[in-house]
Amino acid sequence: MTAEPLVTLTDATKTYSGRKVLREVSLALLPGETVVLTGANGSGKSTLLRALGGLTALTSGSRRVRQPGERRFAVGYAPDHLPKLKLTAREYLGHMAAIGGMEAAGRQERIERLLARMRLPGGIDRLRMHDYSKGMLQKINLLQAMLHGPDLLLLDEPLGGLDREAKQECERVLAELKSQGTTIVLASHEPVWRDDIADRRLAIAEGRIVRDERGGRPASDERPRWRLVQCELPEGAGPTAFAEWDGVLRTRPEEGGRMSYWVRSDRSDALLTALLAAGAAILSVQAGEGETDG
Numbered sequence: 279m280t281a282e283p284l285v286t287l288t289d290a291t292k293t294y295s296g297r298k299v300l301r302e303v304s305l306a307l308l309p310g311e312t313v314v315l316t317g318a319n320g321s322g323k324s325t326l327l328r329a330l331g332g333l334t335a336l337t338s339g340s341r342r343v344r345q346p347g348e349r350r351f352a353v354g355y356a357p358d359h360l361p362k363l364k365l366t367a368r369e370y371l372g373h374m375a376a377i378g379g380m381e382a383a384g385r386q387e388r389i390e391r392l393l394a395r396m397r398l399p400g401g402i403d404r405l406r407m408h409d410y411s412k413g414m415l416q417k418i419n420l421l422q423a424m425l426h427g428p429d430l431l432l433l434d435e436p437l438g439g440l441d442r443e444a445k446q447e448c449e450r451v452l453a454e455l456k457s458q459g460t461t462i463v464l465a466s467h468e469p470v471w472r473d474d475i476a477d478r479r480l481a482i483a484e485g486r487i488v489r490d491e492r493g494g495r496p497a498s499d500e501r502p503r504w505r506l507v508q509c510e511l512p513e514g515a516g517p518t519a520f521a522e523w524d525g526v527l528r529t530r531p532e533e534g535g536r537m538s539y540w541v542r543s544d545r546s547d548a549l550l551t552a553l554l555a556a557g558a559a560i561l562s563v564q565a566g567e568g569e570t571d572g
């Protein structure tokens with residue numbers, strides 16, 4: 279039996295100034311899995327992390343989380359860099375623990391334990407965060423995200439700026455959190471994560487998930503999702519027009535020079551754009567899944 283997903287995005291789309299940076303992403307995170315998300319600069323990794331965490335409002339689509347009983351669903355998020363604040367690390371982590379809802383009693387002890395693990399140089403209390411090196415800031419960034427024991431831990435380029443020892447320590451801490459059942463998504467330019475940490479590997483390009491694998495196999499046995507586009511082709515276009523278009527699953531000529539196209543959901547925007555550019559009139563678009571011969 280498949281576990282109920284912890285977080286589910288359905289057709290999640292995010293638009294900035296009319297430009298789609300996440301395009302109809304549907305993704306279900308299973309509890310306890312560690313997902314490595316890779317993609318080029320600007321492909322949408324950070325936006326997808328924030329969408330999973332509910333940290334950005336979706337333009338369309340939905341996000342659903344499985345509530346952990348009575349407790350509030352807790353998200354830990356380490357952005358790709360921390361602002362250089364005028365606080366010491368202990369002051370900052372104390373604030374973050376309070377914001378994360380940690381009980382005052384255990385706060386300081388946990389902060390000290392995590393600080394010791396990350397092997398920060400001595401005398402960190404003499405410096406404020408705006409004087410920290412990049413690596414020191416990144417360690418604090420990771421600590422603030424995991425401090426309150428989140429259900430979902432989102433890390434954006436977590437190894438950026440860390441030296442070799444700190445990278446290994448970070449991997450050890452993540453392996454420990456994973457063994458405790460934390461669901462982790464980490465965005466990284468490089469798919470360098472150890473296989474014993476990465477259960478699932480996602481690749482994103484231009485706001486779409488283009489690969490989703492667990493143990494080297496497709497992660498989802500979901501039925502294929504498609505859209506049925508009905509249109510009137512311009513004069514002179516034959517019934518084979520766009521039949522070979524990338525993502526078109528099936529075509530059917532209809533009465534009166536009309537055409538029906540079944541196209542994979544992730545390619546439907548591109549097909550619509552191309553049809554319009556060719557002078558077609560779009561009559562309707564419907565969503566569906568599974569076989570296209572119904």
Ligand SMILES: Nc1ncnc2c1ncn2[C@@H]1O[C@H](COP(=O)(O)OP(=O)(O)OP(=O)(O)O)[C@@H](O)[C@H]1O
Pocket residue numbers: 294295299317318319320321322323324325326358
């Ligand atoms: N707040 C914002 N306002 C406008 N555009 C944004 C905003 N946030 C992200 N974008 C744009 O969305 C696209 C995706 O950005 P995102 O940061 O998600 O990519 P990324 O894959 O994490 O990139 P990188 O690897 O460079 O960190 C980019 O073109 C970016 O310019």
